[in-house]
Every structure is written in structure tokens, then in C-alpha cells.
Amino acid sequence: MKYRMISILCAVSAAAVCACSGGEIEPIEENRPPEPERSVTRLVGISMPNRAQERWERDAGLLEENFRKGGFDVKVEYSSDDPAIQSESLRSMIDEGAIMLVISAVDMDSLSEVLDIADEKDIPVVAYDRFLMGSDAVDYYVSYDNEAVGRLQAQCIVDKLGLEDAEGRHFTLEIFSGDISDLNAESVYKGAMSVLDNYIDSGVLQIPSGRRSPEDTMIKNWDADTARNSLQGILSAYYEGKDAPDAVLCPNDTVASGAVAALENTYGSFDTIVTGQDADEENLAMIKDGRQTMTVYKSSRNEAAAAYELCISVLNDQKPDEKMIEAAGWDFECYYNGEGYDNGRKDVPAFLLRPVSINSDNIESELVEKGHAEMDDSGNVRTVE
Secondary structure, eight states: OOOOOOOSBHHHHHHHHHHHHTOOOOOOOTTSOOOOBOOSOOEEEEEESOSSSHHHHHHHHHHHHHHHHTTOEEEEEEOTTOHHHHHHHHHHHHHTTOSEEEEOOSSTTSOHHHHHHHHHTTOOEEEESSOOOSOTTEEEEEEEOHHHHHHHHHHHHHHHHTGGGOTTOOEEEEEOBOOTTSHHHHHHHHHHHHHHHHHHHTTSEEOTTOOOSHHHHBOGGGOHHHHHHHHHHHHHHHOTTSOOOSEEEOSSHHHHHHHHHHHHHHHSSOOOEEOOSSOOHHHHHHHHTTSSOEEEEOOHHHHHHHHHHHHHHHHTTOOOOHHHHHHHTOSSOEEEEEEEEEOSSOEEEEEEEOOEEEETTTIIIIIITTTSEEEOTTOOEEEOO
16 A cells, blocks of 8 residues: 655644744644645545535534644535536546545445546545445545444334333334445444344334335435435325324434424324434434434544544554554544455455434533533524534
8 A cells, every 4th residue: 555755744834833923832742643744735635425414514624624734735525415526526636636535425336436546646545434435545434333323223212112121012113224325324224223123023113114124215315305205105105094103213314304394294293203313403403392302423523533633644654553543542432443344345444433322311411511512592502513
């Protein structure tokens, strides 16, 4: 594996600024990799799927902030959920001399051609939050443990319905999963079903629509309107004149928003358990007022910090592993998977962060008190990352 080495230390720029201002230079922490040397070209390309989902703009902003503080030039592009747009923007970044690409893919299978160009030019590639298939160019994968996300969602359903002590009772469930072009969707689904399968197979959980497989439950692009229309159709076909489903398993907050809209349109008020992921502002409000049961919080700031440290290590021609985590001294949980994920061409080593389940009882303790969110005088909560 070859990496481009860069001339001119980032620390030199910082030193010059401090010298001119008369301030003292803060020493580089011994346990942290130094900023890499840079050439005249020091562009980092950041490619995101869309701006429609709140989290991608938040992540891109945090990544850009980290790299600019490190003295890099940064180009951020959003792809409108179109693989062709993403591929073309990545080509542009390569043509402009990017020394690092951080990519959250629209479609994990669609970028192999442009990634091979990056590989030919020795440009390191980090898959951010979403995996990348079919290329030797992918050096590392940074994400959350997405199977753990699914397990947290499913465990909420188990606990809220009391499935461990069902004693002959039966409950209705409808399942939604994310876009199958995204490995995260597969992982979240796998984690959730590892908890729920036994209850479904035993008949404790019943699925009136019969939709259970990833293919049958997929919501293209994790889209709220698609989720709303899908659940609306299910409610009309299988729940007419009946109570609302006891639970709707939603893989993220945009899908949850669509599900809540369909339930409200059909029932007005409802007691359905609705899961989610991402802690979007709208969904935190719905959790507080009881329309959504939970979400899974994945700190964008922590994920961006992990990705930045990883990129710095790679640009220093290092081979990051669990020692990087130890040296970083983060105040969040992250672990190294050296066996990696098979992308069809290679096993890509991964750094995975631990997610947190959020509900009405712990919004303040987990988000507000830990500095991840703010609460206004009216009790509205928004993340501040």
C-alpha cells in the first residue's frame, strides 16, 4: 500500500502564526501523531451523499473544521443521492490534486471506477460511515458499530412490549430497513433481527403485512416520503378497522418521520413504538412529545474526530491500528477491527464507535448534560455538533 508523503509541516504554519502574535507555541502531545508534511497541493476531498438528511451536512462541517484547523484546504461536495454526481465530483477532486479522499457513498457499489483512478495516483481513501465496495483503493473504514444500532432499536421493542414475559400474548410489528445499496442498512437490519427473529418465529411478534426480508422492507435512499407512503399502504391493506401496529422498526430518523406521519394520518394519536437513528432535531422533539419512542445517537463530532486522526496517521505513512486509539486518548468508545470488512477486492480494516440509545428519560443526561445538545427555555432540544 502506497501513500503520498507531503512536504512542509502543518505545525510550521501554526508556529509562524504564534511567533507573529507573540504567543507561545503549544507543544504537540506526545501520544498523538504529528500533523503530516504537506506539499503545495494540500487538498482534502470530502464527499457526502446528500444535504436532505440533517446529519450529512453536520458531519461534513465537522470534518472540514478539523482539516482546516490542521492547515489543509478542503473541498466538500454533496451528491443529491445520485451515484453519477458523486463519481464526477470525486474525479474533479482528483484532478484538482486531492491528497486524501473521505467518502460517504450514495451507493457502495457504484464508485469502483473512480476509486481505481485514486489508487493509480496513490491517493488514500477513507470510507466514512458508509462502506465502499469493489476497489483496492479503500484503505480504512470509519463508522459506528451498526449491528449494535440495530440491537439497540430491537431491544427497545422487546423491553417496551415486555416480550420476555409475553405469557401467551401476541403483538403486531412492521419492519422497515434502509437502502440495501448501503452496507449500514444491512448491518442495522442484521443487528435488529438477531434480537427479534426468535420472537417472530415463535409467533409472539406477528407481521400482518408479511414483509420481513431486507428486500421487502427496504426504503430507497432512507427517504421519509417513501416510508410514509409504504406504511400508509400497509395500514390501509392490513390494519383497516384495527388498532395501530404495536411497533414499527425504523432504521433511522427520516424513515421514522415518515412512519409517524402515516400513523398520524390514519389514527390521529397512537401508542405505537417507533424506533430511529441519528438524533435529528425534529425526531428529538417527537421523542419528547411521545410520537417517537427512541433514537440511536451517533456523535458526529466523535466520528469526525476519529476519521481525522486516522487520516493524519495515513498521511504520515503510518498503519493505524488499536495503538492509534490508545494514543488518541478519546473520551468515547472506539475499537479496531483488524480483520476488516470484505469489499470484494480486499479486507478493509475498520474503526468502529459505540452508539447510544436515546429516549425521553435520558435525552437530558446523555445529550444535554454531556454537551452534545442544547435545550432552550421551551424544552426544545437540538444537537450542537
